[in-house]
Amino acid sequence: MSSERQSIYEIHDPRFRYLTVGSSALEELYSGCRWAEGPVWFADLNCLIWSDIPNERMLRYSQNGDVSVFRTNSNFVNGNTRDRQGRLVSCQHGGRRVVRTEVDGTITVLADSYQGRKLNSPNDVVVKSDGSVWFTDPTYGIMSNYEGYKGQSEQPTRNVYRLDPATGELSVVVDDFGQPNGLAFSPDESKLYVADSASSHDVNAPRHIRVFDVVGGKTLANGRVFCNVDAGLPDGFRVDTDGNVWTSAADGVHCFAADGTLLGKILVPQTVANLTFGGPKRNRLFITATKSLYAVYVTATGAQYP
Numbered sequence: 001m002s003s004e005r006q007s008i009y010e011i012h013d014p015r016f017r018y019l020t021v022g023s024s025a026l027e028e029l030y031s032g033c034r035w036a037e038g039p040v041w042f043a044d045l046n047c048l049i050w051s052d053i054p055n056e057r058m059l060r061y062s063q064n065g066d067v068s069v070f071r072t073n074s075n076f077v078n079g080n081t082r083d084r085q086g087r088l089v090s091c092q093h094g095g096r097r098v099v100r101t102e103v104d105g106t107i108t109v110l111a112d113s114y115q116g117r118k119l120n121s122p123n124d125v126v127v128k129s130d131g132s133v134w135f136t137d138p139t140y141g142i143m144s145n146y147e148g149y150k151g152q153s154e155q156p157t158r159n160v161y162r163l164d165p166a167t168g169e170l171s172v173v174v175d176d177f178g179q180p181n182g183l184a185f186s187p188d189e190s191k192l193y194v195a196d197s198a199s200s201h202d203v204n205a206p207r208h209i210r211v212f213d214v215v216g217g218k219t220l221a222n223g224r225v226f227c228n229v230d231a232g233l234p235d236g237f238r239v240d241t242d243g244n245v246w247t248s249a250a251d252g253v254h255c256f257a258a259d260g261t262l263l264g265k266i267l268v269p270q271t272v273a274n275l276t277f278g279g280p281k282r283n284r285l286f287i288t289a290t291k292s293l294y295a296v297y298v299t300a301t302g303a304q305y306p
Contacts, residue, residue: 053078
């Protein structure tokens with residue numbers, strides 16, 4: 001289907017019109033990051049926290065419009081999520097590890113090695129309802145000293161991991177990516193979506209999101225391509241309560257139906273790295289794009305635990 005341009009929206013399927021609010025403008029809430037990433041909504045605190053990776057800090061946007069520094073010396077935190085106890089779970093490029101911030105502010109290391117060797121640079125993370133922690137481990141954070149510390153890869157770049165909440169055991173759930181990036185469960189957790197963003201320089205590199213069936217809550221099967229991104233690479237993404245996938249891209253946010261059909265785009269002036277749903281009704285899409293934080297209201301509702 002040919003696309004139709006309307007304001008900040010590019011409509012590829014009529015269904016997308018019902019997901020947008022025509023009078024809602026794309027708002028730039030903050031500018032001054034070097035590479036904005038990892039947005040996570042805290043409903044109980046009515047605020048958003050996100051990462052500014054090269055500046056080695058995390059920022060906080062309050063619903064009243066104030067922006068403040070949440071954490072300095074973040075150790076190059078990239079992706080963030082919350083567990084079912086409301087604790088912040090983060091991927092540290094600098095520490096090459098996944099950590100949890102406890103309610104008293106102390107940091108607990110959840111994973112920093114596999115089979116006796118360091119992880120590469122954990123990138124994005126999601127926590128399943130059973131408490132298991134699933135994360136990707138590409139090499140972006142050790143390629144240079146810009147988003148972490150330059151170092152040698154000790155693990156394959158292909159791996160996605162699951163951390164068992166009871167035993168602390170780390171296992172590889174899939175090992176055939178170029179460079180795995182963002183990930184999210186479907187609303188019923190029967191599927192796991194994972195972005196592959198192997199290279200921005202290779203025209204033949206994958207630029208897609210894959211989907212897997214979750215078997216027994218612990219393993220993955222039947223991996224297949226869910227969608228292809230036609231502008232840049234897919235990075236972070238989220239799923240709404242109807243199963244639509246909202247993913248980052250070079251020209252904005254692309255929205256795909258649960259069957260993989262491109263419904264439309266929200267056009268953003270800067271390259272989008274990640275996004276999340278927030279606000280009291282979880283219908284405000286917060287977008288981290290290069291140096292800025294943007295937001296736009298939609299009619300979709302974000303899945304409770306993206």
